[in-house]
Amino acid sequence: MPAVSKGDGMRGLAVFISDIRNCKSKEAEIKRINKELANIRSKFKGDKALDGYSKKKYVCKLLFIFLLGHDIDFGHMEAVNLLSSNKYTEKQIGYLFISVLVNSNSELIRLINNAIKNDLSSRNPTFMCLALHCIANVGSREMAEAFASEIPRILVAGDTMDSVKQSAALCLLRLYKTSPDLVLMGEWTSRVVHLLNDQHMGVVTAAISLITCLSQKNPDEFKTCVSLAVSRLSRIVSSASTDLQDYTYYFVPAPWLSCKLLRLLQCYPPPEDGAVKGRLVECLETILNKAQEPPKSKKVQHSNAKNAILFEAISLIIHYDSEPNLLVRACNQLGQFLQHRETNLRYLALESMCTLASSEFSHEAVKTHIETVINALKTERDVSVRQRAADLLYAMCDRSNSKQIVAEMLSYLETADYSIREEMVLKVAILAEKYAVDYSWYVDTILNLIRIAGDYVSEEVWYRVIQIVINRDDVQGYAAKTVFEALQAPACHENMVKVGGYILGEFGNLIAGDPRSNPLVQFNLLHSKFHLCSVPTRALLLSAYIKFINLFPETKATIQEVLRCDSQIRNSDVELQQRAVEYLKLSSIASTDVLATVLEEMPPFPERESSILAKLKKKKGPGAVSVAELEDGKRESGELNGGGERGQDAAAMAASNASTPSPSADLLGIRSSVPVSTTPASAGSLLVDVFSEAGPAAPSGAVNDDGFLRDLEQPTETSDPLLVEGSGDSE
Amino acid sequence: MMRFLLLFSRQGRLRLQKWFTAISEREKKKIIREMTTMVLARPPRTCNFLQWKDLKIVYKRYASLYFCLGVEDEENELLALEIIHRYVELLDKYFGNVCELDIIFNFEKAYFILDEFLMGGEIQETSKQIVNRAIESSDMLQETMEEYMSKPAF
Numbered sequence: 001m002p003a004v005s006k007g008d009g010m011r012g013l014a015v016f017i018s019d020i021r022n023c024k025s026k027e028a029e030i031k032r033i034n035k036e037l038a039n040i041r042s043k044f045k046g047d048k049a050l051d052g053y054s055k056k057k058y059v060c061k062l063l064f065i066f067l068l069g070h071d072i073d074f075g076h077m078e079a080v081n082l083l084s085s086n087k088y089t090e091k092q093i094g095y096l097f098i099s100v101l102v103n104s105n106s107e108l109i110r111l112i113n114n115a116i117k118n119d120l121s122s123r124n125p126t127f128m129c130l131a132l133h134c135i136a137n138v139g140s141r142e143m144a145e146a147f148a149s150e151i152p153r154i155l156v157a158g159d160t161m162d163s164v165k166q167s168a169a170l171c172l173l174r175l176y177k178t179s180p181d182l183v184l185m186g187e188w189t190s191r192v193v194h195l196l197n198d199q200h201m202g203v204v205t206a207a208i209s210l211i212t213c214l215s216q217k218n219p220d221e222f223k224t225c226v227s228l229a230v231s232r233l234s235r236i237v238s239s240a241s242t243d244l245q246d247y248t249y250y251f252v253p254a255p256w257l258s259c260k261l262l263r264l265l266q267c268y269p270p271p272e273d274g275a276v277k278g279r280l281v282e283c284l285e286t287i288l289n290k291a292q293e294p295p296k297s298k299k300v301q302h303s304n305a306k307n308a309i310l311f312e313a314i315s316l317i318i319h320y321d322s323e324p325n326l327l328v329r330a331c332n333q334l335g336q337f338l339q340h341r342e343t344n345l346r347y348l349a350l351e352s353m354c355t356l357a358s359s360e361f362s363h364e365a366v367k368t369h370i371e372t373v374i375n376a377l378k379t380e381r382d383v384s385v386r387q388r389a390a391d392l393l394y395a396m397c398d399r400s401n402s403k404q405i406v407a408e409m410l411s412y413l414e415t416a417d418y419s420i421r422e423e424m425v426l427k428v429a430i431l432a433e434k435y436a437v438d439y440s441w442y443v444d445t446i447l448n449l450i451r452i453a454g455d456y457v458s459e460e461v462w463y464r465v466i467q468i469v470i471n472r473d474d475v476q477g478y479a480a481k482t483v484f485e486a487l488q489a490p491a492c493h494e495n496m497v498k499v500g501g502y503i504l505g506e507f508g509n510l511i512a513g514d515p516r517s518n519p520l521v522q523f524n525l526l527h528s529k530f531h532l533c534s535v536p537t538r539a540l541l542l543s544a545y546i547k548f549i550n551l552f553p554e555t556k557a558t559i560q561e562v563l564r565c566d567s568q569i570r571n572s573d574v575e576l577q578q579r580a581v582e583y584l585k586l587s588s589i590a591s592t593d594v595l596a597t598v599l600e601e602m603p604p605f606p607e608r609e610s611s612i613l614a615k616l617k618k619k620k621g622p623g624a625v626s627v628a629e630l631e632d633g634k635r636e637s638g639e640l641n642g643g644g645e646r647g648q649d650a651a652a653m654a655a656s657n658a659s660t661p662s663p664s665a666d667l668l669g670i671r672s673s674v675p676v677s678t679t680p681a682s683a684g685s686l687l688v689d690v691f692s693e694a695g696p697a698a699p700s701g702a703v704n705d706d707g708f709l710r711d712l713e714q715p716t717e718t719s720d721p722l723l724v725e726g727s728g729d730s731e
Numbered sequence: 732m733m734r735f736l737l738l739f740s741r742q743g744r745l746r747l748q749k750w751f752t753a754i755s756e757r758e759k760k761k762i763i764r765e766m767t768t769m770v771l772a773r774p775p776r777t778c779n780f781l782q783w784k785d786l787k788i789v790y791k792r793y794a795s796l797y798f799c800l801g802v803e804d805e806e807n808e809l810l811a812l813e814i815i816h817r818y819v820e821l822l823d824k825y826f827g828n829v830c831e832l833d834i835i836f837n838f839e840k841a842y843f844i845l846d847e848f849l850m851g852g853e854i855q856e857t858s859k860q861i862v863n864r865a866i867e868s869s870d871m872l873q874e875t876m877e878e879y880m881s882k883p884a885f
Binding site: 014021060067088126163167178201205246249301304312381382383 | 752
């Protein structure tokens with residue numbers, strides 16, 4: 001029932017709220033609000049000084065209006081006045097207003113800080129707590145500057161009341177998070193750690209949050225907390241449910257405190273001291289044991305609290321990653337939860353197992369649950385749970401089960417939620433590359449990805465498949481054949497056309513012998529998709545066409561016909577027009593030798609870190625992709641160069657490949673010397689530009705023949721790479 | 732730590748919003764919109780957890796009100812559920828069989844109760860008795876209207 005009877009019912013407020021609720025339309029509501037705002041404005045500006053009660057009421061009304069979603073641009077002064085009142089309820093409303101409607105007016109900030117300072121030094125615990133709350137709610141830099149030195153003093157002073165200590169701890173935490181440079185370590189730090197031993201559980205609870213945050217930034221300074229935390233935890237875990245009185249939550253002793261202690265321990269490696277470590281292991285075993293006992297209550301709150309501690313303990317065990325016995329037990333416990341009736345527990349078990357999968361001790365144990373997880377992926381009705389199952393499959397993937405897992409993820413992708421498709425695509429691509437023994441499987445997987453979720457296949461993914469095909473001779477023919485078949489589908493995704501265009505352009509000759517995929521057939525296939533594609537794809541296709549002219553001279557006439565038509569050479573897009581014009585010219589004036597040199601097969605790409613991993617990491621935030629994975633990516637990309645060429649060698653080879661036709665420079669009689677330079681391609685280097693997908697700068701004016709030929713000698717890896725690997729790459 | 736707590740009805744009307752970090756009004760409105768859409772779209776008998784950007788969303792429906800807590804990645808989801816439950820218990824103790832109307836008409840009290848229990852995105856006091864006592868004692872500090880009217884205005 002509304003607490004109007006508890007002395008303070010602000011009747012005017014209740015009436016106003018009723019009025020608003022009774023408004024039949026948005027317009028009526030706005031009208032009523034404006035009327036009230038006008039009323040309040042006039043009262044604030046009025047001649048008579050308002051009494052505290054009224055001021056409180058009007059400020060509260062303003063707050064209500066603001067929380068409904070309307071802007072309030074006055075009332076701050078009155079709220080600040082309320083702060084200085086020594087009536088608790090007025091202060092309370094004043095602080096609430098200020099906390100919610102933070103203002104950056106410096107004059108007001110000065111006044112607010114003054115009021116807070118007065119309250120902090122008032123020795124009245126209720127007022128002190130209000131002030132501390134306000135600082136914690138607002139946490140602005142100005143407040144930090146004013147109070148960051150005062151609050152630690154309050155926290156560790158002997159005569160501070162418990163409730164104030166709690167508020168001070170959390171207030172300090174807030175300030176530390178927003179302005180860490182203003183909270184200086186001092187003699188208070190050692191005393192803060194000893195708050196872990198305080199008799200008052202509430203103080204310990206608040207202090208732990210502070211200590212945990214401080215430990216993360218200054219682990220050495222606070223490392224004495226580990227043994228204190230272990231003994232505290234041990235006392236709680238072994239206590240009977242009556243010991244902790246009101247801190248027992250539905251028959252579970254101090255669940256919040258236990259979880260916080262366990263989380264604090266996760267900031268540090270396992271304790272070195274044997275006795276402390278022994279005690280901790282005992283604790284963890286007790287917690288695991290309790291999970292097997294019958295529940296003391298049927299209420300969901302009891303099981304939630306109990307399982308919360310269990311999951312946190314499992315997190316700690318995973319973090320330590322050093323007790324095989326505990327790890328296996330944790331894995332088994334999670335395995336039981338995987339098939340629990342309660343959806344929440346299945347969700348959390350899947351989530352927890354993900355971290356367990358990366359530990360070498362338990363990786364095998366996790367893999368034993370693969371069938372359950374696949375089943376979850378297929379049958380769970382809750383999309384959150386399915387997503388966790390997909391995450392776990394990704395985490396548990398290794399050489400032994402990669403084919404199975406990738407197949408399952410692909411079939412899941414067919415019906416997956418749109419919001420998660422991009423991430424799934426990245427993951428499948430990473431797995432396919434990492435565990436490919438047979439690269440034709442890898443090519444199949446990526447092409448399947450494009451077929452199933454083409455819209456969500458980002459550039460990094462299809463760049464990668466092309467890089468790999470270029471670098472591995474053994475899969476080039478297969479790739480050409482597969483891509484050719486894929487393009488036959490009546491509705492194929494534009495990304496497929498891009499990949500197909502590129503691969504056929506480079507390796508179409510490998511399948512040209514078969515009459516079903518002879519050069520003209522290939523060209524017609526590509527060209528049939530031409531008009532359906534966007535400009536960048538068409539640009540790529542034009543490049544493929546000129547490569548065809550080089551590979552298959554018999555197609556020259558047909559292709560030139562296409563290049564010559566108005567829709568190409570007069571195309572409104574500058575890039576397309578330029579390519580059409582230049583390719584046409586190139587095909588007509590260059591001799592076959594020159595053409596062959598210019599359009600020589602792309603050299604292998606140099607080894608580099610997979611940008612797909614980087615993109616996945618960016619998507620999921622830091623910490624989502626382990627360092628091991630990133631290093632793996634580096635190592636694996638070395639395998640790209642199947643022939644064993646690496647970095648510099650590839651560059652040298654490319655340079656030498658490109659420089660062999662130095663005689664050709666003389667063919668056209670333009671220049672005699674052929675510099676083999678490693679300068680990066682300038683914007684004017686047309687030839688390299690032509691293959692660049694990253695929207696090259698349009699060169700000025702007409703084709704420069706000189707520049708045209710000079711660029712033959714450019715080592716390709718220092719110039720704009722053919723397929724730019726995303727903007728994150730800094731070369 | 733917790734980043735925000737939102738209470739909204741099944742029609743998506745916001746009843747309470749508590750933010751534990753400083754973000755712009757625009758950002759707040761965006762989050763409110765997304766939370767209400769996401770949570771109200773959840774079918775029954777699904778789990779109480781969602782992943783949203785880099786936060787975990789823990790939500791639970793009590794009668795006509797959805798309680799939606801946005802927490803950081805390291806938070807324990809099950810405990811977050813219990814934080815919501817504890818808050819509801821506190822409201823219930825204070826108002827007696829609390830319902831949505833109580834929170835509408837006494838919104839400032841709902842904030843005050845929340846403030847006794849959570850602070851700076853962390854739980855401050857987990858003893859129900861202590862929190863109740865604090866709330867009740869602050870009620871005692873309230874004077875009646877007569878007392879107010881008889882005191883001089885400052």
